[in-house]
Amino acid sequence: MFVDECTVKLAAGDGGRGCVSFRREKYEPWGGPNGGDGGRGGDVILIGDVNTNNLVDYKFQPHWSAERGEHGQGSDCTGRDGRHCELKMPLGTVVIDLATEKPVAEVVADGQRLVLCKGGNGGWGNRHFKTSTNRAPRRANAGQPGEAGTYRLVLKSIADIGLVGFPNAGKSSLTGRLTQARPKTAAYPFTTLHPQIGVIEYPDEVKGGRRLLLADVPGLIEGAHENRGLGHRFLRHIERCALLVYLIDMAGTDARDPREDYRHLQRELKLYDPALLAKPRLVVANKMDLPESAGWLAKFRRRYRTVDVLEISCATGAGLDRLKKELSKRVARFRAAEKASQGPTA
16 A cells, blocks of 8 residues: 555654652651752654655554653652664655645654654752752752644655656556666556656666656656546655656557657646646656557647657667667766766765
8 A cells, every 4th residue: 555645643752751869768867859950851753764665554553652751769869761762764755734735744864853843851850959048959940742733744746757657558567667766567558557766777877877767756747737537646746756757658549649648648747737737847758669650640740849858669669778778868867967066965
């Protein structure tokens, strides 16, 4: 089961109470206060985990809390701190505070640790309240409450390449050809029900090899920005991509017009988020092994003269090596431009 959005209630641990205690030993009639402090409550910590790919663990268990701190004890014994509540998150998780509807945290790196809710401090024992005029204080502080809140977790996949297209364009087949992912493929639309993340390997490109992440989004339909079909729920997964690949069924299967498919894809992405059109894109014409594809490709190029089109066939494997090289080149170009725009680091 794939879950990319859910609501959770999180609570850090309360601090333990301080202790009111007095030292009582033989031959020590004026022992004085020796109440220990309470322990600090545990934090709620989000940890980025590259091996976690969705939020299903939090869909059916939405309540999480850290341990409270132990209360202070006599003989100057401080209570034990509460255990932290550590939650593993897939990379790309955005945390939104439902009280303000604003993002408060974002998990983007493996091993990243974010303290979302801080535990309460432990209360002081009565030893802290001893003064020259109050030798036997009978006062101690209660522990402070830990932070708590209700949050919405939204997963936006971190991938280098986003693969978009209409149902039956061959996205799952292409993902299976380029990566080790094995999404379901069939001769009917909407076989992909949730995003698939695959890894494209380039073992000989640089020393140690190189890897690019490919996100296959379920097929879009016209009106996807208005919550029609399946793809609308997953458009967020291409927001972070460096390159968008428009996969077009150039054979005109099911009486489709490839020229209109491209226009509708552009329109749906623009209506969802205009920033998506500013991203680098590559148009890939699939099913070029079919005889009718050549005619449709000629019509497509006459209409979109400035659009670069790369021809492939997932069925025969034609053009896939060239596509892999082109993907690597364009992503590298984007990352270099992105790094240059950020300027030198201190």
